Structures are given as C-alpha cells and as structure tokens.
Amino acid sequence: MTASNKGVDRSDADHAPEVDQLARAFAAPPAEADPGWSAVVLGDGGLIWDADMPADVLSFVREPGFRCIVNFGPEPHELPAGVEIVLASADLTSRSVGTDEAVWLRF
Secondary structure, three states: HHHHHHHHOOHHHHHHHHHHHHHHHHOOOOOOOOOOOOOOOOOOOOOOOOOOOOOOEEEEOOHHHHOOOOOOOOEEEOOOOOEEEEEOOOOOOOOOOOOEEEEEOOO
C-alpha cells in the first residue's frame, strides 16, 4: 500500500516513508490480523484533552487506551512511563517528544 492510493499528496519525497506509515496506521486491518487489532487503530471513542500539559504540548486520550502527544515547544517532552509507542513522527529512542514531533501511545 502506498500513500498515493489513500489520496495523500506526496509532493515532498523526503516524507514519503512517514506518509506511508500514517496511511497504514489509519487503514483497515489485514484479514490475517490478530484478534487484538482494531479496525480503528488509533482509537475509537470519545476524545479527552489532557489539561495537565505545558501550554506548548497538545495531548489527548482516545478509547480504548490511546494517547496522542504533539510538542510545539522548544524543549523535549518526556513520555509517560509504561506506555507503548504505536506511531511516531520521529525516532523516539530518547523516550521524549522533540520540537514539532508527534507520537501515538498505547497505555
């Protein structure tokens, strides 16, 4: 599957792998998927904003058990303990979200 068949404009070839990764994340599961796979991979419930975040960090929770964090600030934002990284816009081996980076977590 490529992002082009999902209607995503790939004018910047440098971002093609990330666009493909996002397209796969929002796609329906393959027929052979395990029973824990959800058709709506990144949450299928109400959205609850996290009020305890710095002003330059956007964070919300979606059921069942997903959190999205986007850092618009100049300082890295540490990931909460005990979470699994599902999808990230950058390499998060430091376990922190850098400036202009986003991450989807499962908790």
